[in-house]
Amino acid sequence: MSSDQLKDFYNRLHSDLANVERKSEDEITIDDYKGIHDEFTRLLKTLDVCDNQEAAYTTEKSIEELDDDLQRLSSGCSELQLSAMSECVATASCIESSLISNFKRDIPDDARGFQMVATQVAELRAQLIVAQIVLKALLSKSIEDISEGRFLTTDIHYAQTETWDAKEEQLVQLLNSLRLKASAKGIPLDTEEQLMTEVRCLAKEAIEHVQQGLQQRKARDEQLISFFKECSKLILWCRKQISNLEALQEPDHIQAFCATLAESYKTMSSNFAVLVQNVYPYVRANHQPVRQALEEANELWYYLLVFAFERLSKTLLEIHPKSPLDVQVDKYAAYPRHVLSFLDALEEFFDDVSTKKVLFAEDIPGLCARCDEVRMIIQKHESSLVDGAHRFAVRARAMRNAYTFLREALLTRLTFLSSTADIVINSKRRQHEFEECVRELKSWAADQAHGESWRDIYSKIVEIKRMIERENENIECRKVATDTQ
Missing domain, CATH: 1.20.58 (Methane Monooxygenase Hydroxylase; Chain G, domain 1)
Incomplete structure (x- = not known):
């Protein structure tokens, strides 16, 4: 919120207070203070809304920054992997130079042949090291990263069965061809043999991992498509x-x-x-x-x-837009008394005309009997009707006020989702168990009331009451745990 808006809010409140202070004590009413209070409350709500909007904007910016960091991290990992491969190649070159320099002194007559074999051994080791690094990287990928579109060009040859079989055959042939040559030149191949065994095991695991990941991703994508x-x-x-x-x-x-x-x-x-x-x-x-x-x-x-x-x-x-039903009920709560007064007046009228010759004189006894029936019904239900109407009016007003808060809670933007199916099923099961226990208790009380002393029955009731209290405590603990999650 800008400083000009805050200043405007302050000036309005200050103006309202100044207007009240100018009045004398006799002129000041509760409405003056109520108006100031309402204005202050409205301004507080406005400030809260602004704060919430600012917080939401800050959160969105933070999420965008996290996405940018994730993209930079992914690109950094790819660059690091390529850098590691380059370092492996450089290391292989150093090994080659070291082997050549060490064995040249021992076999000076066959230096050219020794150099050729050592170079081939170094190339084999470099290829095995690169394959080892790439396969370990493939095994470390999660299902989110296992996607043909996300693989590097170099990784595709190790992730697909056809291309890896060709690569593996090439490495095995190279190792087999070097065994006799390296043995004749005195060059050990123990490291290369171990690397080859490890790489073949890693390749098998990596291909299975990638295939499983692709299948899981395909199943997940199909599930999400159906869900959406x-x-x-x-x-x-x-x-x-x-x-x-x-x-x-x-x-x-x-x-x-x-x-x-x-x-x-x-x-x-x-x-x-x-x-x-x-x-x-x-x-x-x-x-x-x-x-x-x-x-x-x-x-x-x-x-x-x-x-x-x-x-x-x-x-x-709402019977009428300006007259809610609870107001109408409260207004006509005295209806039974009015009916009784009307019946009294009607009976007096019948008494007066019964002595006179009128056209409906024959119907007067029947009408009087009907009036007596209505009077008995009204007198029987007079108090309950009045009290019920009054209670209805009170409940309607209370419900209208309570519903305002309920509506606000229901229409609040959702921030948390949870599956409550297990809780509902468990609560239903416990409810059925409780009802069954109550039925058993009633049956037991009916069978045992005449056979045991009332003191024994009371002790059993106390025990059952404690069991119910413990059950209620467990339910409250589960509710607290669920709310915490």
Whole structure:
């Protein structure tokens, strides 16, 4: 937030306070202080939003910097690998020079032949060392790095079976041809033999690792393609339902839509749970495309549920835009008393006209009997109707206030995803076990109440109560552990 905006906020608050201070004590009302408080609260929320936006921008910049560092690290690894290969070649050249210089003194008559064999041995060792380094690098690659498009040109010859078989055959032939020559010249090949054995083992492991990695990557890509397709279907379905609900205006249509949504809630929740369960390893590995798709789908699903509830609430609880149902209930809570007064007046009227000759004189006894029936019903339920109407009004007001916070929590942007299928299944299983224990307890109490003393029964009840308390403590501990994860 800029300094000019902060200065503007300060000037507005200062102006409001100055206006209040100019008034006398008799003129100052609670509304003046309430206005200042509301303005101050609004400014605090504005500052919080700005801080959150700045924090989000900083986080995005940090992620971009990490991506740049990763790219630089990858390129650096490739350069380091090429540099290592160059150093190996240089080392081989040094070995060649050393062998030639050492053995020239011992065999001065056959220097040219010795130099040729030593050069071939050095070339063989250099090729084996390079192959050893490349194969170890291939074995160290993760599934994310095993991709034909990410292999260096030099690595492809070692990662493919056909090209490596040709390379291996060439190295074996060279080693076999050098055995007799090196033995005749007194040059040992123990190091080359060990390198050849190690390289052949590494090549077998590296090719299997690369093939397995390519297969896993192919299976993962197919799984992710299927996941994104299913996730897109859910997102499109939620958006379509939101559009359909926005177009509905008739209360009957809205209620029918919400009833259909309630019927499909279990199926949709199961679909979301299966979707998360299938890609949960990628969620735990913080695979960003998967997380973003799941977050978008879940946010739209929550918004659809909240939007449907609000439309249904407005239809059922808001009889008139300016007169909510709870206000109407509170207003007409005295309806039973008015009905009783009306019945009293009606019976007095019937008493007056019963002595006179009127057209409906024959119907008066029946009407009086019906009035007595209504009076008995009203008197029987008068207190419960009034109390129930009042409690409904109180609950409606409380629910309206509580729903504001619930809506804010539901529509908050998702930052964490977790699979709760195991927790739900475990809780359901424990709930069934608890219900079974309660049924057994009731059966036992019915069978044993007459056969044992009440003190024994009380001790068993205390023991069961302690067991239930321990079970509740375990459940709370699991909830805390789940929230921590």
